[in-house]
Amino acid sequence: MSCLLAATIRLPFLLFFGAFLFSCGVYGVLARRNAVLVLMSIELMLNAVNVNLVAFSGYFRQLTGQIFALFVITVAAAEIGIGLAIIILIYRNRETINVDEISLLKW
Amino acid sequence: MVVGVVGGFAALRLVTSRNVVHAALYLVVTLAMVGGTYLLVAAEFLAWVQVLIYVGAIVVLLLFSLMLTKAPIGRDTLDNQQRGIAALVGAGVLAGLVFLIQDAFAGKRVILQPVRTAQVGTAIFRDFVLPFEVVSVLLLAALIGAVVIARKDESPGAPPERRVPLIGREERVAR
Numbered sequence: 001m002s003c004l005l006a007a008t009i010r011l012p013f014l015l016f017f018g019a020f021l022f023s024c025g026v027y028g029v030l031a032r033r034n035a036v037l038v039l040m041s042i043e044l045m046l047n048a049v050n051v052n053l054v055a056f057s058g059y060f061r062q063l064t065g066q067i068f069a070l071f072v073i074t075v076a077a078a079e080i081g082i083g084l085a086i087i088i089l090i091y092r093n094r095e096t097i098n099v100d101e102i103s104l105l106k107w
Numbered sequence: 108m109v110v111g112v113v114g115g116f117a118a119l120r121l122v123t124s125r126n127v128v129h130a131a132l133y134l135v136v137t138l139a140m141v142g143g144t145y146l147l148v149a150a151e152f153l154a155w156v157q158v159l160i161y162v163g164a165i166v167v168l169l170l171f172s173l174m175l176t177k178a179p180i181g182r183d184t185l186d187n188q189q190r191g192i193a194a195l196v197g198a199g200v201l202a203g204l205v206f207l208i209q210d211a212f213a214g215k216r217v218i219l220q221p222v223r224t225a226q227v228g229t230a231i232f233r234d235f236v237l238p239f240e241v242v243s244v245l246l247l248a249a250l251i252g253a254v255v256i257a258r259k260d261e262s263p264g265a266p267p268e269r270r271v272p273l274i275g276r277e278e279r280v281a282r
Contacts, residue, residue: 023197051144058150067234087176
């Protein structure tokens with residue numbers, strides 16, 4: 001237990017992990033057509049933000065980052081509930097959930 | 108390190124796989140690895156919250172919606188034509204972030220200090236009570252909103268569905 005207490009971890013590792021997750025999320029949002037996959041990529045980006053928050057919470061020895069990550073998780077849950085409800089409604093009406101075919105609000 | 112590599116690989120497969128169900132399962136792996144990262148930074152409560160809410164609830168929700176909306180399989184139906192530009196943007200974001208992180212935080216180390224759940228609870232209910240309540244109202248609003256949006260509205264022209272109440276059905280059959 002004492003060796004666990006004294007252990008350190010390199011901060012850039014955590015930040016690189018977060019950055020990589022965020023880039024994957026950006027690529028997914030831009031490249032996917034299926035709306036559910038776009039939502040998954042958004043979840044990936046939110047998780048990257050959470051990793052950064054927790055890493056800096058450990059780095060600055062403050063708990064605020066973890067509390068903030070908890071709130072981000074909660075809001076992400078609300079967002080995905082609403083998003084899936086909208087997707088299912090769109091599928092029921094238009095028989096497709098490809099985001100480039102749902103162009104009713106465009107122009 | 109291992110956790111980071113596995114999580115990164117799963118994230119990469121998540122955004123490139125051709126099967127939506129495989130993508131959802133890669134999402135499970137990625138989220139579990141993020142939870143493992145939380146454990147590594149000694150944020151224990153957050154790690155279990157991550158496993159419970161993301162792996163337990165959100166992925167199941169996503170799988171349900173994948174099953175409800177029949178999703179085609181194949182690269183051309185899942186990805187659009189801007190794939191190259193998207194890869195460029197993603198690589199650009201990654202390069203910029205890596206440069207910034209390397210510039211600002213190279214060599215810094217996190218001294219691990221286990222955070223107990225009691226500390227998290229004290230912090231929430233002492234310093235963050237108002238955001239906590241606001242977020243609970245937000246969750247309630249999202250719940251009601253999701254039910255209202257996804258509900259099947261009955262058209263007025265259709266004949267009303269005749270519902271046989273569950274209680275008393277046996278007596279009716281017997282008569």
